[in-house]
Amino acid sequence: MDELYIDSVNHHYGDRQVLSSVFLNCKIGEIVGVLGRNGSGKSTLLKIIFGEIKPHFMHLKVDGELTFKTYLTGKVAYLPQGYFIPHYLRIGDLVNLYTQTYQSQLLEVELIKLNLNEMLGNLSGGNRRLVEALLIIYSDAKYVLLDEPFSQLAPLIADELKNHISKFTDGKGFIITDHYYRQILEISTRIVLINNGCNYAINNEDDLILNGYLPHLE
Numbered sequence: 685m686d687e688l689y690i691d692s693v694n695h696h697y698g699d700r701q702v703l704s705s706v707f708l709n710c711k712i713g714e715i716v717g718v719l720g721r722n723g724s725g726k727s728t729l730l731k732i733i734f735g736e737i738k739p740h741f742m743h744l745k746v747d748g749e750l751t752f753k754t755y756l757t758g759k760v761a762y763l764p765q766g767y768f769i770p771h772y773l774r775i776g777d778l779v780n781l782y783t784q785t786y787q788s789q790l791l792e793v794e795l796i797k798l799n800l801n802e803m804l805g806n807l808s809g810g811n812r813r814l815v816e817a818l819l820i821i822y823s824d825a826k827y828v829l830l831d832e833p834f835s836q837l838a839p840l841i842a843d844e845l846k847n848h849i850s851k852f853t854d855g856k857g858f859i860i861t862d863h864y865y866r867q868i869l870e871i872s873t874r875i876v877l878i879n880n881g882c883n884y885a886i887n888n889e890d891d892l893i894l895n896g897y898l899p900h901l902e
């Protein structure tokens with residue numbers, strides 16, 4: 685079964701309970717949007733799925749196989765919240781390092797094609813973020829975790845990023861979190877809200893108001 689599946693996630697930092705009994709799954713073809721207030725535990729959840737944080741408890745399966753560190757399976761790629769690739773690396777080298785099957789497609793992307801010899805840190809902040817996201821999206825991983833991919837991106841570039849993600853929905857599953865919730869609502873096939881350490885299915889913007897993520901308008 686092609687599915688990333690995690691349930692019973694329980695994690696605390698010291699005395700602070702962040703996630704209790706969270707469930708999340710993602711099948712190929714799905715774009716699961718994860719929303720939640722600042723500090724609700726969205727990044728923690730993605731780090732747990734990738735294997736960067738060991739939670740107090742969880743039950744995690746990739747394609748039916750129980751695992752603790754999905755990065756070891758090679759089936760999961762993860763874009764963390766901030767820049768994660770050293771600024772001095774050249775874009776051409778990064779394309780070779782991160783991509784294989786989809787490399788020729790990535791090399792057709794203008795931003796990549798025109799900057800192959802450029803160091804990542806010489807790009808603008810938004811373009812640097814976009815290149816990092818593209819390297820993860822065009823990697824061979826079946827499941828892609830994106831933490832705040834839209835932050836720093838101007839609206840047109842955010843649209844470009846959404847197009848890249850949409851291109852892969854036949855063969856990959858995405859879990860995306862961001863505070864640009866309209867971008868998330870637009871691109872996602874399913875929305876999950878993390879609130880008070882638990883997950884809630886969201887069907888429309890009213891659910892986001894009811895669950896305290898969006899303000900009530902008088």
Ligand SMILES: Nc1ncnc2c1ncn2[C@@H]1O[C@H](COP(=O)(O)OP(=O)(O)OP(=O)(O)O)[C@@H](O)[C@H]1O
Pocket residue numbers: 697702720721722723724725726727728729
């Ligand atoms: N390494 C850590 N040590 C202690 N507390 C932490 C650590 N990392 C995160 N936290 C706390 O855990 C809670 C959840 O953090 P997390 O970054 O997962 O939330 P988030 O929903 O991604 O927030 P944001 O939307 O602001 O990025 C926060 O209260 C945060 O302060």
